[in-house]
Amino acid sequence: MAGSGTAHMRNNDEVVLEVRDLVVEFKIGRGLVVNAVSKVSFDVCRGETLAIVGESGCGKTTLGKAVLQLPPPKSGDVVFEGTNLTKLPKEQLRSARTAMQMVFQDPISSLDPRMTVRALVEEPLWIWERGTEEERGAKVRELLNNVGLDPDLVLNRRSYEFSGGQCQRISIARSLALEPRMLICDEPVSALDVSIQAQILNLLQDMKDRYGLTMIFISHDLAVVKAVSNRIMVMYLGKVCEVGSPDAIYSKPAHHYTSALINSVPIPDPTRKRGAVPLQGEPPSPVAPPSGCRFRTRCPAATELCAAEEPQLREVNPGQYVACHHPRT
Amino acid sequence: MRNLFAQMNLLSKLSAVWMALMTALAVFGWLIPLPDPREYDPEASAAGLFSPGHLLGTDAGGYDLLSNVVNGARTSLLIAFISVGFGGLVGSAVGIIAAYRRGRLDYVVSTGFNILLSIPNLVLGLALVAVLATSSDPSVPIASNRRVIIIIIALTVVIIPILGRIARGATLTWINREFVVAARSMGMRDKDIIVRHIVPNVLPAIYSVLFLAVGVVIVAEGALSLLGVGVVDGVSWGAMIARVAGEFTYAPQSMYVPVVVVALTVIACNQLGDFLRGRLDLREGRI
Numbered sequence: 001m002a003g004s005g006t007a008h009m010r011n012n013d014e015v016v017l018e019v020r021d022l023v024v025e026f027k028i029g030r031g032l033v034v035n036a037v038s039k040v041s042f043d044v045c046r047g048e049t050l051a052i053v054g055e056s057g058c059g060k061t062t063l064g065k066a067v068l069q070l071p072p073p074k075s076g077d078v079v080f081e082g083t084n085l086t087k088l089p090k091e092q093l094r095s096a097r098t099a100m101q102m103v104f105q106d107p108i109s110s111l112d113p114r115m116t117v118r119a120l121v122e123e124p125l126w127i128w129e130r131g132t133e134e135e136r137g138a139k140v141r142e143l144l145n146n147v148g149l150d151p152d153l154v155l156n157r158r159s160y161e162f163s164g165g166q167c168q169r170i171s172i173a174r175s176l177a178l179e180p181r182m183l184i185c186d187e188p189v190s191a192l193d194v195s196i197q198a199q200i201l202n203l204l205q206d207m208k209d210r211y212g213l214t215m216i217f218i219s220h221d222l223a224v225v226k227a228v229s230n231r232i233m234v235m236y237l238g239k240v241c242e243v244g245s246p247d248a249i250y251s252k253p254a255h256h257y258t259s260a261l262i263n264s265v266p267i268p269d270p271t272r273k274r275g276a277v278p279l280q281g282e283p284p285s286p287v288a289p290p291s292g293c294r295f296r297t298r299c300p301a302a303t304e305l306c307a308a309e310e311p312q313l314r315e316v317n318p319g320q321y322v323a324c325h326h327p328r329t
Numbered sequence: 330m331r332n333l334f335a336q337m338n339l340l341s342k343l344s345a346v347w348m349a350l351m352t353a354l355a356v357f358g359w360l361i362p363l364p365d366p367r368e369y370d371p372e373a374s375a376a377g378l379f380s381p382g383h384l385l386g387t388d389a390g391g392y393d394l395l396s397n398v399v400n401g402a403r404t405s406l407l408i409a410f411i412s413v414g415f416g417g418l419v420g421s422a423v424g425i426i427a428a429y430r431r432g433r434l435d436y437v438v439s440t441g442f443n444i445l446l447s448i449p450n451l452v453l454g455l456a457l458v459a460v461l462a463t464s465s466d467p468s469v470p471i472a473s474n475r476r477v478i479i480i481i482i483a484l485t486v487v488i489i490p491i492l493g494r495i496a497r498g499a500t501l502t503w504i505n506r507e508f509v510v511a512a513r514s515m516g517m518r519d520k521d522i523i524v525r526h527i528v529p530n531v532l533p534a535i536y537s538v539l540f541l542a543v544g545v546v547i548v549a550e551g552a553l554s555l556l557g558v559g560v561v562d563g564v565s566w567g568a569m570i571a572r573v574a575g576e577f578t579y580a581p582q583s584m585y586v587p588v589v590v591v592a593l594t595v596i597a598c599n600q601l602g603d604f605l606r607g608r609l610d611l612r613e614g615r616i
Binding site for chain 2: 105109
C-alpha cells in the first residue's frame with residue numbers, strides 16, 4: 001500500500017481542488033529529511049466533503065497545510081478553481097488563499113489569548129479591510145449567531161474564558177468571515193469531549209449547507225469521518241492507501257491498513273466479535289521509509305514484490321481505488 | 330493606572346511610591362532650594378544626619394548629601410531609563426525579528442547575543458567607555474556631558490543582548506501557535522502578525538526584565554564610577570559613592586546615603602517587575 005498514482009482522479013468540471021504529486025519534506029539537520037508527504041494526489045468536487053484519515057504522523061495535517069501553502073510544498077501542484085497556487089507570486093497567493101480557510105485541531109491555541117472575541121472574528125475582515133467598522137461589527141454578530149453563540153454575551157470576552165467547544169465555534173466563525181468556498185478542518189473535534197464532538201460536527205454540516213462549502217476533513221477517527229464525508233482517502237506514512245466512498249471503505253476495505261484501522265474502532269457492543277487483529281507495532285520512521293510499499297513492514301499480506309515495487313492506485317470496485325499488490329477481496 | 334495601583338500588595342505599592350518619588354526628584358529636583366551639589370560648605374565638613382542646613386549631612390569634603398542625592402537622581406535615572414529604554418527597544422525588535430525569520434539571521438543574531446552575554450556587564454561597559462571616552466590629550470579631559478552620553482551608549486550595548494535573548498525566546502514559544510498559522514492562512518502580512526500577535530504576547534516577559542534591567546544599569550553606573558570611568562566629576566549616585574570611597578570612615582553617612590538610595594531603587598525595580606509580570610500573564614494574573 002501506501003502508493004502513488006492518479007487513477008482515482010476525476011477530471012470533470014465539478015473538481016474544485018486538484019492536488020497532484022504533492023511532496024512535503026522537512027529538513028531536520030545532519031542531512032536528514034522527513035518525508036512527511038510523498039507524491040500524494042487527490043481531488044475534491046464542489047460541495048463534497050473529502051475525509052483524509054490515518055494515524056498520527058501519517059502526514060495528513062501537513063498535507064492540509066501544504067494545500068494552503070503553509071509552508072509551500074517541495075514539489076507538486078495545488079490547483080484551486082483553475083489557479084495553480086504553487087506557481088503564484090506571494091501577493092496573489094495571499095489573496096487567492098482567502099477562498100480556502102482552515103479550522104485547527106487545538107481550539108484554544110488557535111485563538112490569540114490577548115484578543116477579544118470581537119477582534120478575533122473580525123480579524124480576517126480587518127486584514128482585508130472589508131466594509132466599514134459598523135458593517136464588520138454586524139458581520140461578526142451574524143457569524144457568532146450562526147455558530148450558536150450569543151454575540152452580546154461573548155463579544156468582549158477573551159478565548160481563555162471559554163470551553164474547548166466554544167473556542168472551536170469561535171474558530172469556525174472566524175474561518176467563515178471571508179466567505180471561503182473551501183474549509184479545511186484539521187481534526188476539528190479530536191480535542192473535544194465526545195458529547196461536544198457531535199455538536200461541532202453538526203455545526204460544520206450546517207455551515208457547509210448554509211455557505212455552500214466544499215470541505216476537507218482531516219481526522220484519525222473513522223467513526224467521526226463516516227458521519228461527515230462523501231469520500232474517504234486513507235493515508236499511511238505520507239502516501240495514499242485507499243480512496244473510496246464511506247460505504248465501500250467500511251463494508252469492504254480493500255487495503256489491509258484500512259481494514260486494520262476499521263477494526264481498531266471501538267464498538268460499543270460487548271457481544272460483538274472483532275474482526276482481524278489490529279496492527280502491531282509502530283509506523284516506521286518517515287526519515288527512512290521502507291522501500292516499495294511503505295506499509296509492508298506491518299502488513300499481514302506482504303510479499304517480496306511489496307518490498308521491490310511500489311504499488312500504484314488502481315480501481316478495484318467502481319469508485320474504490322487501492323494502492324496494494326495484494327488487495328483484500 | 331489607579332486600577333493597577335489598587336491591585337498591588339504593600340511591597341509593590343511602596344516600590345511604586347519610591348520609584349515615583351525618585352522620578353519626581355529627577356525631573357523637578359532642581360526646583361527644591363538646596364545647596365549646590367558641587368559647592369562645599371567649609372563650616373560643615375562630615376556633618377552627621379539631620380545637621381542644620383544639611384538634612385542628610387555632608388561628606389568629608391563638605392558637600393551636601395541630600396542635594397547630591399536629589400541632583401544625582403537626574404543623571405543616574407536618565408542613564409538608566411534611556412539605556413534600558415533604547416536597549417530594550419533595539420534588543421526586543423532584533424530578538425523578535427530574528428526568532429520570527431529564523432534561518433541564518435537568527436543564527437547570526439543569537440550568536441551575537443551570546444558573545445555579548447558571555448562578557449561580564451562591567452567588563453563590557455568598562456571596555457566600551459575606555460574605547461569611546463578616552464581623551465588623547467590627558468590635559469583636556471572628556472566633558473562630563475559627553476561622558477554621560479558614552480556611558481548611556483555603553484550600557485545600552487549591555488542591555489541589548491539581555492532583552493534580545495528574552496524577546497527571542499518568548500517569540501519562539503508563540504511563533505508556532507496555531508493562531509499565528511491561522512493569521513497567515515487568512516492572509517495577514519508578517520509585519521501585522523508581529524505587531525498584532527507576537528508583540529502583545531511577548532511584552533509581559535519583556536516588561537518584567539526591563540525593570541530588572543533598570544536595576545542592573547543603576548548598579549553598573551555606580552560600579553563604573555567607582556572604577557573611575559563613570560561621571561566622576563559630575564553629579565550622580567555612582568559619583569557620590571566613588572568620591573567618598575577612600576574616606577568614608579570619617580563620614581560614614583557619605584557612603585551609606587547613596588548606597589541605601591541605590592539599593593532601595595534596585596529593590597523597587599525588581600518588585601515592580603515581578604508585579605507586572607504576574608499582572609500581565611493572563612493565566613497567572615486573572616484566573
